[in-house]
Amino acid sequence: MTHQWLSVWFIARMFEDMRHRVLGFSNAVLVDAEYSAYDDQPLDEPGEWGDLASFREAAARS
Incomplete structure (x- = not known):
C-alpha cells in the first residue's frame, strides 16, 4: 500500500512541477510583452507623462 501512495505522490509532484514551469514561463512572456512598450x-524622448530619463534622475536624487 505504501508503494502505491509513493507512486501517486511522485506523479502528483511531477505534475505540480510541470504546472509551475508552464505558468512561470507564460508569466515571464506576459511581463516581457508589457515592458516591450518601453x-x-x-x-529622453518626452511622452504623455514626461520622459523616463528625467524621472530616473529625480528618483536617483531622492
Missing part, C-alpha cells in the same frame, strides 16, 4: 520610445 523599447518603442527612447528614454
